[in-house]
Amino acid sequence: MFPVYDDFNNRQEKIAIVGLGYVGLPLAVCFAEAFDVIGFDINTDRVKELSQNYDRTREVDNEQLTSVKIKYTANPEALSTARIIIVTVPTPINNHKMPDLTPVIAASEMVGTYMAEGTVVVYESTVYPGVTEEICIPILENKSGLKAGIGFKVGYSPERVNPGDKEHTVPRITKVVSGQDAQSTELLAKIYGKVIIAGIHIAPNIKTAEAAKVIENIQRDLNIALINELAIIFNKLGIDTRDVVDAAASKWNFIKYEPGMVGGHCIGVDPYYLTYKAEEIGYHPDVILAGRRINDGMGKYIAEQTVKKLIEACKPVKNSRVLILGITFKENIPDIRNTRVVDVFHELKEYGVIPFIYDPLADPPEVEEEYGLNLINEIESSAPYDAIIAAVRHHEFTNYSIDYLTSIMKNDPVIIDVKAMYDRNEAKEAGIVYWRL
DSSP, X not given: OOOOHHHHHTTSSEEEEEXXXXXXXXXXXXXXXXXXXXXXXXXHXXXXXXXXXXXXXXXXXXXXXXXXXXXXXXXXXXXXXXXXXXXXXXXXXXXTSOBOOHHHHHHHHHHHHHOOTTEEEEEOSXXXXXXXXXXXXXXXXXXXXXXXXXXXXXXXXXXXXXXXXXXXXXXGSOEEEEESSXXXXXXXXXXXXXXXXXXXXXXXXXXXXXXXXXXXXXXXXXXXXXXXXXHHHHHHHTXXXXXXXXXXXXXXXXXXXXXXXXXXXXTTXXXXXXXXXXXXXXXXXXXXXXXXXXXXXXXXXXXXXXXXXXXXXXXXXXXXXXXXXXXXXXXXXXXXXXXXHHHHHHHHHHTTXXXXXXXXXXXXXXXXXXXXXXOOSSOXXXXXXXXXXXXXXXXXXXXXOHHHHHHTEEEEEEEEETTOOSOHHHHHHTTOEEEEO
């Protein structure tokens, strides 16, 4: 009753990907090189764009999309024709920084409604340990009328997509897989192994695979939190953090992290999934939450430093015009999910500053819908700014010269160089009040 690897290898059976975002689309394209693939998304505009070989996330280029055959659809009935269904929907947090499983629950309800008997359902969405078996399986059973392990099976294979990274693409990242039994695990290892050239790591059970995903990003979050806290300390001591890090990095076992704002769909979100589960079982995770508190506060800290530098430059804070370069959560991508640049914007507003955001990669309607902010279409040289906050290291911004930056600012200009994009000595020689994180 359950499919075997050869059924997919000879294209008799199909694989469906549910959710065609930053995770799902690259995975669908990867699988389509070897198998018959259905790409499902509830967003009809997204489906239409992909059918025309256009990816607004810019993770997959036109050439890649045209080189593979994928059946894109917004009709959930198409899922009934697939024997492996992979769920790659987002798992955000709510305003109270608690896991929002709404997309996963909705996807599970839909999959359960339409999946055929003998289907293997795989979750790639980031969750806390236990979600697949304790939340998703009951939903699938209820909607399908089938019993897990008998009428269908489940597995978990955590996504490891790094948006904008053209080196560590899906095939080049080791894939962790785990099924609910030996048979499903073997099938998933072979299916993923067909397209993942970096290799497969088989986790002993689904909860282990779920836990592995969240700690990958917790580890990075804590390391960045450490360097952010050090940056705050060194700033009070009058020491340049980047100089300290460069000096420390001369030792072979020093791990070089840089300070900054932590946003995006993983690092700024995943820790809250594990801390939620930890507190549910009666343990308060002090270290993880301390790291989150530091990183979540960096936007406010940067805004405060901006105000201090405006005062140092003898500029009135109220009604100062401040240009923020970039709103995406990282460089050279249009992804605005969980960006902490908005914290800088709102904190500046609290001080009476008039902030403007320019980002050539972000989609203005998406920014307005998500954050209620309006991006400026171009930098206004005719209405000079009092200060510039270089928040995101886009290629366009790194190519700006100090002369250009001073040309769009008033006298006694201020630059807050969050990502250390510009030469501090050149900036100071140009009479700029310069600060970097």
